[in-house]
Amino acid sequence: MRVLTTVIAIAVGLIVLIGYFLPQAEPLQSMLLNWAVTIAGAATLMGLLNLLAVHFSKVRRGEKGGVYSALLILAMLGTLTAGIVLRPQHVGMQVLLNGIILPVEGMLMGLLTISLLYAAMRLLRHRTDIMAVFFILTALLIFLGSATLPFGDVPVIGTLIRPWVSQIWALGGARGILIGVSLGALTTGLRVLLGADRPYGDK
């Protein structure tokens, strides 16, 4: 069974990869990708069941935060039932999305601003190296250069230093990091394709 799973996974991976280079393999590639999308849809349902099981177990055991878990279960089941009965396009579902889900995510984004500010403040407590000092100085320069002030841009910082730092140093560094990440992703993908890493089985 283990060998069969590996053979299927490697074969499917190779067919999808070949589809990018050989036009003849494209129909098979798109069929396999469509299957993957369907399976991912089914996985969403499994993910919801998993979420439900974890929180139900928390409520049953009376664990810390069980009240929030109970609220989550009620909200999840309520939304799911409403979605199935009314359909996602229904005005009630749109109110639910625009009135609760989006504002809550927006609130978390607002909270993020404070969290990031706090993280920057305590950075030198975690790290006392030259990189941390550079990080803070760069962030301060960019903030000063981008801030909307009543008298306009801060001279030199807003017009000269900020574009120089963000468009030359930061952009160059970011591109370097992204090239590194791409190379890492390439070798990780190859390991999976060759069966050296098997996230779908026993290895």
Add this chain to the structure above:
Amino acid sequence: MITLSILAGSTILLLTLTLWKRKAPARLRTLPAFTKLVHTLGLSIEDGKRLHISLGHGNLLDGRGGSALAGLATLRTITERTSVSDMPSVASAGDPALGLLTQDTTHAGYKAAAVEEMYQPTSGRVAGLTPFSYAAGAMHITADENVSTNILVGHFGPEAALLTESAERSHTTTIGASDNITGQAVLFAASQEALIGEELFAAGAYLGNNASHLASLTVQDILRWLVILAMVGGAIGKFIGAF
């Protein structure tokens, strides 16, 4: 044609170097994040606390799949090492398909450690389906489940700050790695140890010392030098008017 050549060359290099690395001992430079990670693996078992491995919300069907696969490889090694603990590790994911693989990988780790009967399906979880709902769901794991260390390995954006904030409040350590530039900046500022760029993909080699993982690091180094040579060559070629 260039893409195909890179793929074929990388595959041949990876296969050859994997065979080579089985014989030759590995010499890896010290990365403080991995040193701390290895240290915390041992400490968590002694302290009777658990590790929380957070795999982010990388989708396996798009370009973020690489970081998700690297996270799964890390999870596999950590699970095998901590499965005999009284407080086994818990893993969370922000993508349903990744969540399923998280469970499968955790299960495989228990099997490898010969303690399959101790495996609990709820040790691999889907915490939320959007980046922020995932962060909100995973924050509670840190706060409520006797966690000593949070290991964030995968695709994280700015929402990683919410997880590190929660970890800070619970006085737990955070080690973070993301393939996203914003996520990396956030983790550098907010976590105790951060992995930058391709260091995320080195976790398997540093923790597992596996030949294929070690070989992939060497392949990355070779490809990096080729990219550098191509860039310098291109710049010189443009300067002398060859292109």
